[in-house]
Structure formats: structure tokens, C-alpha cells
Amino acid sequence: MGGIFDPTLLRPAAPHGANVAERAQLPPSLAISTVIFALTPDRARGEASQGRPTLWIPLVRRVKEPFKGQWALPGGPLTSTESLEDAARRNLKETTGLAPEYLEQLYAFGGLNRSSRPDRGSQRVVSIVYWALVRPTEAELLGAGEATGNVAWHRADSAGADKDGADTAGSGDGGLAFDHRDIVDYALWRLRSKLEYAQIAYHFLGETFTLAQLREVYEAILAKPLDPANFRRQLKGMAEIEPTEHVLEGGRHRPPRLYRYTGARGAIDTTTAPPLLGSAPEALSAQRPRPAPQPRPVSTPSDLTASTRSTP
Numbered sequence: 001m002g003g004i005f006d007p008t009l010l011r012p013a014a015p016h017g018a019n020v021a022e023r024a025q026l027p028p029s030l031a032i033s034t035v036i037f038a039l040t041p042d043r044a045r046g047e048a049s050q051g052r053p054t055l056w057i058p059l060v061r062r063v064k065e066p067f068k069g070q071w072a073l074p075g076g077p078l079t080s081t082e083s084l085e086d087a088a089r090r091n092l093k094e095t096t097g098l099a100p101e102y103l104e105q106l107y108a109f110g111g112l113n114r115s116s117r118p119d120r121g122s123q124r125v126v127s128i129v130y131w132a133l134v135r136p137t138e139a140e141l142l143g144a145g146e147a148t149g150n151v152a153w154h155r156a157d158s159a160g161a162d163k164d165g166a167d168t169a170g171s172g173d174g175g176l177a178f179d180h181r182d183i184v185d186y187a188l189w190r191l192r193s194k195l196e197y198a199q200i201a202y203h204f205l206g207e208t209f210t211l212a213q214l215r216e217v218y219e220a221i222l223a224k225p226l227d228p229a230n231f232r233r234q235l236k237g238m239a240e241i242e243p244t245e246h247v248l249e250g251g252r253h254r255p256p257r258l259y260r261y262t263g264a265r266g267a268i269d270t271t272t273a274p275p276l277l278g279s280a281p282e283a284l285s286a287q288r289p290r291p292a293p294q295p296r297p298v299s300t301p302s303d304l305t306a307s308t309r310s311t312p
Contacts, residue, residue, distance in 0.1 A: 028110070028124040031311030032087060033075035033180075035106065035131045035187040036098070037156065038139035039204050039220055053220045055156040057184065058142050059176070060310045063150065066115075067177035071159065073184070074151075075127070075311030088130055098141060101265050102133040102203040106187055114179050115312050125312040131187045133203035157223060159184055178312045195221055198240045202261035210248050210256040211235065 039053040059071040076091030078084065085103075092098050110126035142151065159176060176184070194200050201217045215231045235241060240263035247255035 026123045028126050030078055031075050031125055031127045032078055032084065032091070033073045033127050033129050033183070033311055034088070034092070035073060035129065035184055036100075036134060037131065037187075037191060037204075038134045038153075039136060039217065040139065040153065053216050055188075055220050055223075056139075056153045057156045057159055058151060059154050059159060061150040061152075062177055062310050070177040071152075071154070071175060071180075072177040072310035073129075073180045078128075084128055092132070098132070098134060098138055100132045100134045100138060100203070102199075104131055105129075106131045106183075106190060109179060109183060111179060127183075127312055129183055129187075131190065133200070135204060135206060137206075156184060156188060177310070192221060198238065198261060199263055199265070202263070202265075205261075208244055208246065208258040208260050210258060212256060214241075214259070 036058055038056050038058075040056045058074065060074045062068055062070055062072050076087070078087045082090065084105075088103065089099070092100070092103075106129045108126060108128050110124070112124065114127075115123065115125040139153075142153070159181070175181070191200070195218060201214055204217045205213060211232060212228070214235075215226055215228060218231070219226055240261060241259050242262055244258045244260055246258045248258055249255055
């Protein structure tokens, strides 16, 4: 894993003896962060459930002010010789070992006071945020970093809070530093809004899967149960999911048939990709958790960061 990333290293140096007003006039600095979604059973995290998958994200603990000791989204630097996508992929590889197929730009966050210290003339920070989807086997690659105590998996719907829902970071914004709770909520809304496309569920599963496993992906992301019979009916005639000649062995009952996804693997082009379940049925009409601006992408896909890296 890489060392601690200090976003101030990317900023123009303030003149010697610069006052608060002069520091505040520096050009905005650019940071790159990523929301990485993975499905992990609650029981693997020591929580009471029947082992059904739930949605998790990795967070890093900040090791310096502002928000020292609090949880934040991982982030990394952008050099002057690489594109946003190249920087994102490099940071992912160097800091987590992950190379997920699905990497997509989420939004640019640039609130005037999001760097948190306007009273001290802090330089404005603009974050280009990406989101990624990884399978459980890929997510296990992050496990080694948890030994440091500065990186950990959190439930996406309660990131930064303890098991009783208490704010463990003390930031007053869902337990996360800066505006990262709003960023996570926005990423959740984007994920749910694209869930009608088979490509999304595929990136949480292996090469083959049962229809029950596919349904559990939808239930985990939507945080609600779905009727198995209705779900199966809506899948009929879906060209991008086809049955294989194999079944899932090892169960107590009749082994279920395995299916595979046959469509595109990268980020979704909504102008050409057919929806999995038709025109957004009621089960997929998820509401955005918190108000957020309408997305206007700045460039292209992807980024994460190191076990102790984070940026505003």
C-alpha cells in the first residue's frame, strides 16, 4: 500500500507570510476520490442476519487535520502527465490492488466551503468522484489493509456510524469527513437508478450465477425484499442473460440452474444498453436519499486510493 497522500502537495505554494485572505485567493486544487461498492454478507462482518448480501464501501481514517481520526472516502493524486482515467486506474492498482471492470465517473463536487476551514482561509478543493463495482473475491484484496486500523469496510447506508447508529466521527454529517456522506448518498442514488441494466448486477457476481443470487443483488442495493416469482417473470426474454448447461451443486434441495451474462462489460451507455427489467418497474424506482445537484460529468472513469489516503 502507498503512503499518506497530502493534497496540499498539489497546491501552488502560498507566498511566505501570506495572510488568510491571500491563502483563500489561491486557485482551487483538484482531488480525485472513489466510492467502491461491494456485496458482503452481514455475517462475514459479525452482524446478525441470515447471511444475505449487503452493500459495503471501504473508508480510510484521516491521519491529519482537518477531520483527523475521522472516516473518509479514499482518494489520490492527479499528475500533470496523465488523464483522469489513467490516474484513477493507477491509484486503484497502487493502493488497493484492485482493477475492477466497472469504473464510471460520478460527479464533480466543488462547494465553496467543502474543504471545511473557511475561517482559516483554506484553499478551495474540487473533487472529481468516481464509483466502482467489485465482486466479493476482489473485495477480499482490501482485507490486508484492515490490519493497520486506517482502512475498513462500512455499510454503505450507515457509513461512519457504529452498530447502534451513533456518529463515530463526530462530523455531524453521518459520521464522515467533509461532504463525503452526501457523496456516498449520491453514489447510492446513481447505483439504484442504473440497476435496471443487467450490466450492474453482473459486476457484483461471478461469471455464472443463479437467479436467486441475481435477485439478492437487487435486494441488497434496493434494501428491500423482492417477490421471487415476479422477479423471475420480469427476467424472461432478457437477451443478455442466458442459462448454462450447469447447476449449482452442494445445496440440500434440487440444484438451481446457473446463468451467465452475455452483454457488454464496461460502463453503461444508456443510449444503447437495453434495460434488464423493462422500463423501471416499481421495485427499481428508488428515491435519492439526500438532495444532490444534477450530475454533469467532467471527463472519464475512475479512482480510489491508499490505505491511509483521503482527500476532500
